[in-house]
Amino acid sequence: MNQPAYLRPASLNEALHALAAGPLQVLAGGTDFFPARTSASVSGSILDITAVPGLAGVHIEDDMVRIGAATTWSTLVRASLPPQLHGLQAAACEVGGIQVQNTGTIAGNLCNASPAADGIPALMALDAVVELTSLHGTRRLPVQDFLLGSRKTARAANELVTAILIPHRPNARSTFLKLGHRRYLVISIVMVSVVMEIDEGCVTHAAIAVGSCSAVARRLSALEKKIIGQPVNSALSNLVSEEDLAVLTPIDDVRGTGAYRLDAAQTLVRRAIAKAADE
Numbered sequence: 001m002n003q004p005a006y007l008r009p010a011s012l013n014e015a016l017h018a019l020a021a022g023p024l025q026v027l028a029g030g031t032d033f034f035p036a037r038t039s040a041s042v043s044g045s046i047l048d049i050t051a052v053p054g055l056a057g058v059h060i061e062d063d064m065v066r067i068g069a070a071t072t073w074s075t076l077v078r079a080s081l082p083p084q085l086h087g088l089q090a091a092a093c094e095v096g097g098i099q100v101q102n103t104g105t106i107a108g109n110l111c112n113a114s115p116a117a118d119g120i121p122a123l124m125a126l127d128a129v130v131e132l133t134s135l136h137g138t139r140r141l142p143v144q145d146f147l148l149g150s151r152k153t154a155r156a157a158n159e160l161v162t163a164i165l166i167p168h169r170p171n172a173r174s175t176f177l178k179l180g181h182r183r184y185l186v187i188s189i190v191m192v193s194v195v196m197e198i199d200e201g202c203v204t205h206a207a208i209a210v211g212s213c214s215a216v217a218r219r220l221s222a223l224e225k226k227i228i229g230q231p232v233n234s235a236l237s238n239l240v241s242e243e244d245l246a247v248l249t250p251i252d253d254v255r256g257t258g259a260y261r262l263d264a265a266q267t268l269v270r271r272a273i274a275k276a277a278d279e
Helices: 012-021 073-078 083-092 098-103 106-112 119-125 221-227 258-278
Strands: 025-027 046-048 058-060 064-068 129-134 137-142 147-149 160-167 172-179 190-199 202-211
Touching: 012 046, 012 129, 012 160, 073 083, 073 098, 073 106, 083 119, 083 172, 083 190, 106 119, 106 160, 119 172, 119 190, 119 202, 172 258, 190 258, 202 221, 202 258
Parallel strands: 025 046
Antiparallel strands: 058 064, 064 160, 129 137, 129 160, 172 190, 190 202
């Protein structure tokens, strides 16, 4: 019987060969990995990707923003980024405390696939795409296709998330709002992210995502269609109705009832739209 192994490859090619050879638990920041195992020893072999070069950093290109999978939340917070990514930066400030932000990675938050993961609504509203790499090549999946449910993703055992790709919208602005039982260091009750483009006083693009109200964060497609073409004024947020949130399936838990979550989500969506319009 093979003993569990700890592997720390020094190149992407070495990491991909290790993944192809057998099942491995991928480790980056470890801010989700280790707390989940506080009452039990680590079982199974580990692939530590922290020594693989080229997996971190934010690169703004003409048509795309590329965020390396091992980019930490603190790196995102400190980066000089366009208004399109300000909502993601606001979400980064909500991921645990500064110690977690210094270590936790954007791909780790995504692969953990928690319904309350702070980064996911912002990425979903940005139309982010997950880049998955294996020895067989690279494939790309929109975030909403990559996330299959609570703690479930479409990543194959031989694949490594290498980057998050965001279509560059130079004229877009974004917001992120979160409701919890206290201001900081809290699991969300509701999260909302809005990305909006405005031209000549009218909305030309809108993307609205809500987290912690379903097994996976959801886009409010009906509401997006409703506000595109609308003039940007104080009445814009009043277009939000209960019917626009029908795709959400919130549950009752220790943080709030499903009914409370729906009511809070409607309020936060209105506030986020108003805030994006004011940016």
